[in-house]
Amino acid sequence: MQVNDYLFQGNEGERAPKSVKRLIVNPGIQVLPNELCYNCERLREVTMPQGLIKIGSRAFGLCFSLLAIDICSTVESIGQSSFWKCQLLAKIDFEQPSSSPHQLRSIGRHAFRYCLSLQRIKVPSSVNLIGMCSFKSCDGLVEAILSSTSIKEIPSWGFAHCRSLQSLSLPSSLERICDSACIDCTCLVTVMVPLGAQPIEIEAGAFYRCRCLANLVLSQGSNASENSFDGCALLRDRFGKRTDAIVAAMINRFDDFPVHKLCYDHYSTTAHELRRCWTENKEEIDASMVDEFGMTPFHVLFSTTEPSGELFEVLLDKFPYHVLSWKDANGKVAMDYLVSNWTDTSTSLLDMTLQKWIFCRLERWCAKCWRNVMIPLVNTLLAEEDKGRRMTVFIEICSILKKYENVEATSILEMTLWKRHLKRGRSNDGTKRQALDREECRCVCGSDVVIPNVIQFFVGIHQ
Structure with a gap:
């Protein structure tokens, strides 16, 4: 003592x-x-x-x-x-x-209300009752996992005002989402309901002002009160203001997107099933890499609770790396969801993602000096535990990579213009020395960009 x-x-x-x-x-x-x-x-x-x-x-x-x-x-x-x-x-x-x-x-009423620093909660499978306001105003809560419980309802105000909540997984036993259950969860993107679960009743204001909500699959027979989705900007922009139209869209949410559907239901999906789905639907998948919300399968997987590493490896193998740069209707690339939801699993997935998204491109560009800039930043990101500083480093990485992309694009364009000028000069006057052609072209084609930025790619090939 x-x-x-x-x-x-x-x-x-x-x-x-x-x-x-x-x-x-x-x-x-x-x-x-x-x-x-x-x-x-x-x-x-x-x-x-x-x-x-x-x-x-x-x-x-x-x-x-x-x-x-x-x-x-x-x-x-x-x-x-x-x-x-x-x-x-x-x-x-x-x-x-x-x-x-x-x-x-x-878990009693108000049990963890105003626990502002709580970031993740995984409720044991033995729980069958959660009281109203139990996690209300947990501003730092990003992920809530209730999927293994036997609760029958998400209580009134249960997760209200959890303004960082990104993903919420629910059990197959669920029958009701009570009034104002997730009101003002402005970052909530994914509510995971097991595919084939029983119909759910959604009460008034349950998802009021969940403006980022995009991923919710409801079973046939589910219904919702008239103002359940008021303030859900993404849903209302795409499916209209009528609640019945939104419910119908959520019942058929991933019908035309088989890979998205398996990523949403990743708890029940194996890597073998995902590969088989790809093989059987390849033409459809190539034509529909993004859904109505601009989401790729990466977005869907990363915005769920406890995303599957095995499924992610399949996606990395099947999709080109540039898909990782696509932004959804919330203006986020898939990695944004991993960076904001920090667990051992997400750290491992983020590491694999960065290898594909950044270093594969740098190897293609053969820019060793760029790689040397990125490596310490990536290591800092993976080691950082503070959410604010982690987001700052991630934004810096994205900004630098965007700059490199612009340099690459500009260099290719300028090299094309340079070659075009050289060709035109030789065809117009064959008596000129080629060196003179180059000197003249440098004045008009931006060789000050080409020479420092293109040559390093060729040098990098031999390093």
């Missing part, structure tokens, strides 16, 4: 002191009482024993310094507002030993 450590003994009426920095729960304790550490602003660490069953209401509310929490596998319920306004809480780990499944059944 150290100074400001506190051992919770489970005595009646016991509360942790406000000065506590580390809470140690005594083995044998089954319940953390209501408001055990409420407003303990200096609390940074909690150690929970196996055997704990319940976390009481507001047990850790307003613990502004709490950074991470491990929920042991024996916990069955997380009480109302239990982690409310833990603004630095960045990681919630639902500890799950291989010997026994997690026992968590319910």
Whole structure:
């Protein structure tokens, strides 16, 4: 025990002191009482024993310094507002030993509301109930994975005002998305519903102002209230303002895009199935690399939760590298979604993507000096954990690559003009020395671009 450590003994009426920095729960304790550490602003660490069953209401509310929490596998319920306004809480780990499944059944109302630093949540398969406002206003939340749970509804205001939320995966047991469930999730692109799932009822304002929403597949028989998709700019621009028209479009979302469809449903798709789909539909795929939202299969895959590395490798093998540079209707290249959603999986996929998108092109250009500029930037990007700095480095990489593309295009154009002038000079006057032709052409064809930028390509071939 150290100074400001506190051992919770489970005595009646016991509360942790406000000065506590580390809470140690005594083995044998089954319940953390209501408001055990409420407003303990200096609390940074909690150690929970196996055997704990319940976390009481507001047990850790307003613990502004709490950074991470491990929920042991024996916990069955997380009480109302239990982690409310833990603004630095960045990681919630639902500890799950291989010997026994997690026992968590319910997450109470407002349980993680205003956890501003939380970036990712994967709810255990044992959960069958999530209370209203449970993840409301988690501004940093990018990915929420509920696909293995048995919940029947996304509660009212469950993910409301999660303005960084990009992807939300839902279980096949889902029957209802309640009113205002995802209101004002302005970055939400993909809501994953297993293909062939039961019909879903979408209540009023469920996706209000989800202006980036593009990927949502509904089963036949699904229905939505009249204003469910108000403010969904991409959907309304393409399918009109009528809710029934949007629902019909979502039921048939990927009917004409077989590869997109498999990437959306990647949890159920194998690499073999994707290759077979490519072989059987190659002509259609070549004619329809992008859907109504300007999305390639890369966009669809990268905007989902836990994108599949195996499927990505198939896409890399089948599609030309320049497809990775295409922007969707949200103005994003596929890699934007990986950079914003930082997990071990996305880091690995981003590394593979950068190899294809950047270094394959640099090798084609044979520009060794350009490669030397890019390598440290890519390494910095892959090692950076801060989202803001990571995006800054990625933008810098894109900007430099765009500059290189412009130099390449300009150099090719100028070299073509130069050759054209040389040819014209020789045909008009065969008595002139060729060296003189070159000198004259340099004055009018931009050789100041050609000479420094084209020659290095030829030099690079021998390096």
